[in-house]
Amino acid sequence: MKKTLFTLALLAGLGSAAQAQRNYYGSPAFGGLKAGGSFSNLDGNSVSGYRGIYGFHLGAVVNVALNKTFSLQPELLYSQKGGKVTIYTGEVATNRYHYLDLPVALRGQLSNFFAEVGPQLSMLLAARETLGGNATKITSDYALLDLGYVLGVGYQPQTGLGAGLRFNAPFASSAKAIETPSGNAKYKDDIKHSVVQVYVSYMLKNTR
Template identity: 30%
Template sequence: MKKYIKLGALAAIAAAGLSLYSTTANAQTRPRTGIKAGLSASSLFYDNANATDKKERIGFHAGVFTQLPIGSAFAIQPELLYINKGASSGYSAIGNTGRNSFNLNYAELPVLATIKLGNFADIQAGPYVGYLLSSNVKTEGSLGNVGVNLNPDQFNRVDYGLAGGVNVYFGQLLIGARYEQGLQKIANTTASQAVLNNARNGVGLLSIGYSFN
C-alpha cells in the first residue's frame, strides 16, 4: 500500500511540475504591454576648446512599451518615449565667461531585441530613432542670464543610435536601466556647429514601469 501511495505522490509531484512549467512557458510567450517613466542623465559628446566643466542634464523620460515574444526565451520590444537630452558646459570667449545649458527634447522609438531570463529579468539591445520636438539654450554668466528657444532646424531633427540595458520584474512592476549612444551629429548649421562641433547624444535611463499583463 505504501508503495502505491509513494507512486501516487510522485505522479502528483510530476503533474504539478509539468503544470508549473506549462504555466511559466505560457507566461513567457504572452505579449507584455505597459507604461514606464523615470530619470534621464544626458551628456553631449563633443570637442570644443572653449567648452569647459561639462555636466550632464538631469531630466526625465516617459512612455509605453510592448514586448512581443518569439519563443519562450526571446522577444522584440518596441517602445514610444518622450525623453529629455542635452548637457551644459562652461565657456570663455572674448573676455566673457559663463555657462551654456543645451536642452533637447525628443520623441523616440527604440526597437530592442530581448533575451528573457524567465519571467524575472530581461537583457535588451537594439537601435533607436528619435525626432527632435523642441530645443532651448540657456546662458548664464557675464553676458547675463538668457533663455533662447532656438529653432529646431538649427539641429538635425532626426537622431539615431544604439541602446542596451536590463529589466528586473517584481510581478507586474519593473525596474530598468539602459544606456543609449547617439550616432547622429546634433548640429545642423554653421552657427550650431561652431558651438557643438560634432556633438552626439549619450544618455543613461533609470526606469520604473508597470506591465498590464
C-alpha cells in the same frame, strides 16, 4: 477499454501541448508604461568641457514574445537630453533637447531578469540654450531625426512592477549639416547625445 482511455489521454495531452505552444509562440503581447530619470551629456569633437544634466523620460511600451527566451519591445517615449558648459564669462550655458524616442529592443530574458539591445529612432521636438536666464531656440541647428542604439539590463515580470538601467546614443552627429561660407560644400559639427536612464515600469495583463 484501456486502449481507448490511453488514446483519449494521449489526445488530451497533445491537445494541451498544442494549446500551450500556440499560446506561447502566438506572440502574446503585454502593454505597459515606464518613467524615470535621465542623466545626459554632449560628446563629440565639436564640444568640450560639457557636463551632464538631469532630466526625465516617460512613455508606453509593448512586449511581444518571440520564444521562451527572446522578445521584442517597441516603445514610444518622451525624453529630455542635453548638457551644460561654463563659458569664458563664468556663466553656465545649458542646452536642453526634447525628443520623441522610438526604441525597438531585443530582449534576452532569464527568469525575470533581462538584457537588451536594439536600434532607436529619435525625433527632435525642440531645443533651447539657456544662458543668464534667457532661453534661445536652437532647434534649427540640429537634425530632425537621429538613428542610434540602446543597451540595457533590468528586472521585469510579465505583469506588474519592474525596473531597469539603459544607455542610448546616436550613431552619427545630431547637428545639422550647414554650408561653408563659400557655399560650395557642407559640413556638420560633431555633437552626439549620450544618455543614461534609470526607470520603473508597470506591465499590464496580456492584451490578447
